[in-house]
Structure formats: structure tokens, C-alpha cells
Amino acid sequence: MEHPILSHRFGLLIYLGFWFSFTCALFAIDWYFQANFFQNALISSLSISLPLLIIAPSIWYIVRHIDVDKIGRMAAALHHITVAIIMVAIWLSLTYLIFSFFDKAPIANNDKPEIIMPYYWLAFMAFAIYDYIVMVYYVFIYYRSFKSKIENEADLKNLIKEAEINALKSQINPHFLFNSLNSVSSLTLVRPEQSRDMLVKLSTFLRYSLDQDLKELNMLSNEMENSRLYLEIEKVRFGDRLILDFEIDESIKDLKIPNLILQPIYENAIKHGVHESLEPVVIKTKAEIRNNNLIIQISNNFDKDAITPKGKGIGLKNIMERLNLIYGRTDLLAITRTESNFVVNMEFPQNN
Known part of the structure; x- marks a missing residue:
């Protein structure tokens, strides 16, 4: 100063x-x-x-x-x-x-x-x-x-507005809706029960995403439930190429994290991992409490020989800025990339 x-x-x-x-x-x-x-x-x-x-x-x-x-x-x-x-x-x-x-x-x-x-x-x-x-x-x-x-609060409000726009663009973008509805259409004649179930999941996912205020915190259980809906919808598209693995203790499901902050990470895993790989891709989510911090790790393998689509990294950048403005720390997001694995570690301090 x-x-x-x-x-x-x-x-x-x-x-x-x-x-x-x-x-x-x-x-x-x-x-x-x-x-x-x-x-x-x-x-x-x-x-x-x-x-x-x-x-x-x-x-x-x-x-x-x-x-x-x-x-x-x-x-x-x-x-x-x-x-x-x-x-x-x-x-x-x-x-x-x-x-x-x-x-x-x-x-x-x-x-x-x-x-x-x-x-x-x-x-x-x-x-x-x-x-x-x-x-x-x-x-x-x-x-x-x-x-x-x-x-900082003014910056957070501006960032939230940006994040809301980016979140809506990524969550309700035409490609996602088109692919989901196309999958429903394909399943209607072959597996009508599964197509009806997919429509229910899609509507529930969209309703949750639209109702959330990104400046507020939400329980881990609610965020994971919405993330599972998104991943299960994508699993209909990719079938056995997408494998989901969750390690989350029941005792920590009431802990708080920012709304919709996990969504961009799962989208990156789908876009850069599952979409570009011919082999099965495991998206693993692990959550634990450590030193009064909720630690969430999301990892996925990918095909090292595939040509992944280039991106600007806006999703991860927005997550880092949101964590900094909400918790006042710049060390809460860590990204590790190996030859065939991509890992995102996040910490969410629990004040209460």
C-alpha cells in the first residue's frame, strides 16, 4: 500500500x-x-x-x-x-x-x-x-x-455477468441441444423408454442451470446431481466410450461450493477427451475434506495422438477468477497435464 x-x-x-x-x-x-x-x-x-x-x-x-x-x-x-x-x-x-x-x-x-x-x-x-x-x-x-x-465486489459482479453468459452459452449451446435432441430422436423408435428418460434428464438439467445465481454458493450434492445429469446425457451419445467414476463421501455432500463451477471442467473433459478419442475415457471425480477445505479432483485420460480442438481456456480462467474474488486466494485451482491424463484440483474453503 x-x-x-x-x-x-x-x-x-x-x-x-x-x-x-x-x-x-x-x-x-x-x-x-x-x-x-x-x-x-x-x-x-x-x-x-x-x-x-x-x-x-x-x-x-x-x-x-x-x-x-x-x-x-x-x-x-x-x-x-x-x-x-x-x-x-x-x-x-x-x-x-x-x-x-x-x-x-x-x-x-x-x-x-x-x-x-x-x-x-x-x-x-x-x-x-x-x-x-x-x-x-x-x-x-x-x-x-x-x-x-x-x-472487488464490483469486479465480481461484472465477472458473474460474464460467467453467466459464458455458462449459458456452454450449457445451452445449439450443438449440445442439437446432439441431445438428435440422440433422443434416434432412440425414440429403438428404445422409447430410454429416449423418454433422456428427455426428462435434459429438461431437469436445463431448468437447474437457468435457475442458478452464480454469485451464490450451493451444496455439493446439488452441484453433483446436476453434473451427473449432464454427463449421463452425454453418455447416451458416446456409450461405452465414456466411463464415469465418482468417489464422494456422503458426509461431505452438504459442504458448499460456488454454483455451476464444475460444469466447465466436465465440458472440457468431454470436448478434449471423449470427443477426440476412440478408446474409452474415464472421467473420475474425487471429493474429500482436508484441513477444513473441500478438495475436488476431476481427471480424465485422453488420446495423446489425437488432434484436440484448440480453445482459449476461457472456462478455466473464469473459474480461477471466480475463486479469487469469492475466497480472496489465487492458489485454489491447480491443473496437471501428463502425457495422457488431465487433472484439475480445486479447493473450496469452508468457513462455517
């Missing part, structure tokens, strides 16, 4: 304005209310405020280093107390050095300047100012984090 003062012109101007106001306030107190000489009051106020000109911006790096969310409030407070003692000691030392320098200089009316207040009161004031600066920096950090979260 950029420095709020040094990285922005307006931030620097605002800070200099506050510093000048602080210096003027010290001068006014010493000159007007304590009836000190003009030059003496100016020396006193500058001796106190000049160290602050450097110390205040440097506190930012300390605040960035002390992460309250990671180390806890008590540890953060102890860190800040320690740093505050060091900063106040540096501030008072610099104030004394500057004041001593002017103290040796010739002063009008032979009056030696006097500091505006005793050093123990200066120490108290320095502690209070340190606390105030720390508070301002934390407010700035939380504001930027909140703003970033809003921007």
Missing part, C-alpha cells in the same frame, strides 16, 4: 498544512498566552515541531509492519507502546538539540529563549500525538481495504 503522505501530492499538502497549523498553535500559546517574546516563541515552537515533520511520515512504516489482524490487539498495543517510547525519546532529543542550538545564538534584548513547557509535559504531548497519528494511519488503511473490497 502506498504511503498516504509521500506518494500523493495532495496528501503531502494536507500534511504540511496540519504541521504548519500545529506550529502556529504552539507559537500562539507561547507568544500570546504566555507573553513570551516573538523571537523566543518562534524558537520554542520550531524546536518542537521540526522533529515532527520527519517523525510523523516515518510512523506509517511502523503501522504497516504491525498488523493487528495477524498478531492481535494486545500484541499490537505492546508493540506500539514500545515504539512510542522510542519515538518520544527521539523527538525530545531532537527538540533539545535544536533548542540548544538557538539557545547559544545571540538573542535580541539579551533574553534567552525558554521552552514552551517542561519536558515531561512535552513527553505527554508527544505520546498523545503519536497515538493520534497511529489512529489516522489505521483509519486510512481500513478505508483503503474497505474501498478495495467494494471494488
